[in-house]
Amino acid sequence: MTAAEGETAADTAGASEDTLELRDIVKQFEKPGQGRILVLDGVDLDVEGGAFVSLLGPSGCGKTTLMNVISGLVEPDGGTMRRGGRDVSPEDLSLGYIFQEPRLLNWKTVGENIEFALEARDVPEGEWDGRTSRYLEMVGLGDEGDNYPTRLSGGMKQRVAIARALATEPEIILMDEPFSSLDEITARDLREELLDIWNQEQKTILFVTHDINEAVFLSDYIYMMNTNGEMFARREIEIDRPRQYDDPDIAQREAELYREFHEHVVD
Numbered sequence: 485m486t487a488a489e490g491e492t493a494a495d496t497a498g499a500s501e502d503t504l505e506l507r508d509i510v511k512q513f514e515k516p517g518q519g520r521i522l523v524l525d526g527v528d529l530d531v532e533g534g535a536f537v538s539l540l541g542p543s544g545c546g547k548t549t550l551m552n553v554i555s556g557l558v559e560p561d562g563g564t565m566r567r568g569g570r571d572v573s574p575e576d577l578s579l580g581y582i583f584q585e586p587r588l589l590n591w592k593t594v595g596e597n598i599e600f601a602l603e604a605r606d607v608p609e610g611e612w613d614g615r616t617s618r619y620l621e622m623v624g625l626g627d628e629g630d631n632y633p634t635r636l637s638g639g640m641k642q643r644v645a646i647a648r649a650l651a652t653e654p655e656i657i658l659m660d661e662p663f664s665s666l667d668e669i670t671a672r673d674l675r676e677e678l679l680d681i682w683n684q685e686q687k688t689i690l691f692v693t694h695d696i697n698e699a700v701f702l703s704d705y706i707y708m709m710n711t712n713g714e715m716f717a718r719r720e721i722e723i724d725r726p727r728q729y730d731d732p733d734i735a736q737r738e739a740e741l742y743r744e745f746h747e748h749v750v751d
Contacts, residue, residue: 500532500533501533501567501568501569502532502533502534502567502568502688503530503531503532503533503567504529504530504531504554504565504566504567504572504577504656504688505529505530505565505566505567506527506529506530506550506553506554506563506564506565507528507563507564507565508526508527508562508563509524509526509527509528509529509550509553509560509562509563509565510522510524510525510526510527510560510561510562510563511523511546511549511553511558511560511561511713512561522712522713523546523549523713524546524549524550524553524560525712525713525714526563526714527546527550527563527709527713527714527715528715529550529707529715530718531656531688531690532688532704533655533688534686534687534688535688535689535704535705536679536682536691536702536703537689537690537691537703537704537705537706537707538690538691538692538698538699538702538703538705538706538707539551539690539691539692539693539706539707539709540693540694540696540699540706540707540708540709540741540745541708541709541710541711541749542694542710542711543694544711545709545710545711545712545713545749546709546713547660547692547694547709548660548692551581551658551660551690551692553565554574554577554658554690555574555579555581555658556573556574556575577655577656578653578654578655578656579654579655579656579657580649580650580652580654580656580658581649581657581658581660582642582646582649582657582658582659582660582662583645583660583662584661584662584664584665585665586633586641586642586644586645587645588633588641588644588645589633590632590633590634591632592632592633593629593630593631593632594620594625594628594629594630594631594633594636594644595616595620595629595630597633597644597648598612598615598616598619598620598644598647598648599612599616601648601649601651601652602615602616602651602652607652615651615653616629616647616651617629618651619647619648619651620644620647622647622650622681623643623646623647623650623677623681624643624677625640625643625644625647628640628644637670638665638666638670639666639670639673639674642662642663642666642674643674643677645662646662646678646681650681650685650687654687655687655688656687656688656689656690657687657688657689657690658690659689659690659691659692660692661692661693661694662674663675664693664694664695671698672729675698675701675702678702679702679725679726679727683725691703696738696741696742696745697734697738699721699741700721700723700734700737700741701727701729701734703721704720704721705719705720705721706718706719706721706741708741708744708748710748710749711749717744717748719741719744721737723737
């Protein structure tokens with residue numbers, strides 16, 4: 485891992501029992517005509533329990549691959565994952581995953597989409613109605629349980645995806661650029677709603693973005709990646725909550741990170 489001046493993941497040794505620790509994660513992919521391409525190069529990452537953590541980097545830098553390693557969708561070529569002082573695998577973790585696209589089943593109702601996830605997680609059927617109602621209410625869609633995804637706006641579909649992930653009641657929620665396909669007004673509304681839910685539910689969130697303003701607005705701390713698959717810095721966002729988009733402290737922190745980010749990112 486290449487370290488910029490300041491705190492990096494390796495500096496946070498001795499983290500709490502709830503901290504998910506990734507050390508020296510390496511991943512290569514075979515690319516036709518080019519051989520093996522290094523995507524993650526010795527990445528270290530600490531995700532503290534209850535924190536809102538962002539991975540910030542340009543497209544193609546390995547952010548999603550790292551999320552997929554954590555979730556078990558991708559097998560790393562090297563490195564370890566630990567929690568509470570012991571090695572863990574994705575199967576040992578209580579995870580929810582929210583993707584760039586909602587990935588709803590159009591032939592099922594909104595409520596049935598959530599029930600499908602609950603069934604997959606072996607949640608007792610007697611809990612389905614209660615969980616479905618609770619989490620749809622939480623995202624402002626309490627009246628949409630019998631509706632179909634094709635009749636919903638993009639923002640509403642992503643709310644369903646958030647409710648679906650919450651309904652399985654995971655400890656850690658992975659979010660891979662969930663608002664990138666939405667218009668900015670809708671995205672702003674959903675970011676604020678997400679923070680309200682995070683504050684209420686006290687979940688740990690690991691959030692992927694290439695938007696510096698989004699990362700600053702949402703996060704407790706940010707890890708920054710470059711196009712070489714390296715994590716080059718961890719930066720704290722010490723701005724009081726609740727935050728406002730027009731807060732000059734957010735604009736100042738965004739400007740600082742923008743300068744640092746573009747000093748290290750290889751185009």
